[in-house]
Amino acid sequence: MAEEMRAFAYICPSCGKSVYGERTQFALQAAASAVVCDCGNSELTAEPAGNCYRVTVPCGVCGGEHRAEVPVDRFLRGSGVGLACPETKQLCCYIGEPARVCAAARELEITVRKKKDSSGSGGAFVDDIIMYEVLSELKDIAARGGISCSCGHQGCSIEVHSADVDLVCPACGGRLRVPAATDEDLDQLCCQYTLTIRGRK
Numbered sequence: 111m112a113e114e115m116r117a118f119a120y121i122c123p124s125c126g127k128s129v130y131g132e133r134t135q136f137a138l139q140a141a142a143s144a145v146v147c148d149c150g151n152s153e154l155t156a157e158p159a160g161n162c163y164r165v166t167v168p169c170g171v172c173g174g175e176h177r178a179e180v181p182v183d184r185f186l187r188g189s190g191v192g193l194a195c196p197e198t199k200q201l202c203c204y205i206g207e208p209a210r211v212c213a214a215a216r217e218l219e220i221t222v223r224k225k226k227d228s229s230g231s232g233g234a235f236v237d238d239i240i241m242y243e244v245l246s247e248l249k250d251i252a253a254r255g256g257i258s259c260s261c262g263h264q265g266c267s268i269e270v271h272s273a274d275v276d277l278v279c280p281a282c283g284g285r286l287r288v289p290a291a292t293d294e295d296l297d298q299l300c301c302q303y304t305l306t307i308r309g310r311k
């Protein structure tokens with residue numbers, strides 16, 4: 111019988127790619143193992159320590175590094191384990207069967223990238239603070255029913271970009287672009303009590 115492989119995956123905090131590696135059970139039992147990102151800036155390590163493995167994983171979600179102890183049983187056998195980032199409670203690492211880990215890693219990479227696009231934690235915005243203020247201002251305006259479309263629809267959905275926010279009318283698809291990159295953009299928005307999307311009808 112061929113020796114069972116165990117796989118590891120995490121998201122590199124440096125380059126944002128998913129890092130995937132496989133090791134034989136034998137290798138994992140024999141000594142500490144490491145999986146290094148192609149960019150060379152991050153590395154996951156796993157070290158046998160009695161009845162558990164000590165895992166150090168670079169966290170692509172919060173940018174930090176986390177330590178976890180995984181029981182030998184779950185580390186070497188079974189479908190696998192996911193380790194969650196203690197800061198964000200989001201999964202940031204998988205260890206287990208290669209097929210499962212490989213699929214999970216791809217999903218993880220997409221989730222992390224989407225998060226970065228929408229939360230700004232990866233410097234996705236021209237100015238994170240302005241973007242945050244603009245979004246909370248928009249939320250306030252929306253909360254008092256101040257956002258409407260000339261087609262008659264009340265409310266909107268929001269699309270966040272790096273330097274602006276689009277208010278989109280779900281009824282007619284009309285858009286209003288709100289700049290969100292500078293102090294002036296914020297001042298401009300704060301003096302508006304209502305916002306009207308120019309409808310397409």
Ligand SMILES: [Zn+2]
Pocket residue numbers: 122123124125126127147148149150151152
């Ligand atoms: Zn990397």
Ligand SMILES: [Zn+2]
Pocket residue numbers: 169170171172173174175176195196197198202
């Ligand atoms: Zn984390």
Ligand SMILES: [Zn+2]
Pocket residue numbers: 259260261262263279280281282283284307308309310
């Ligand atoms: Zn509309």
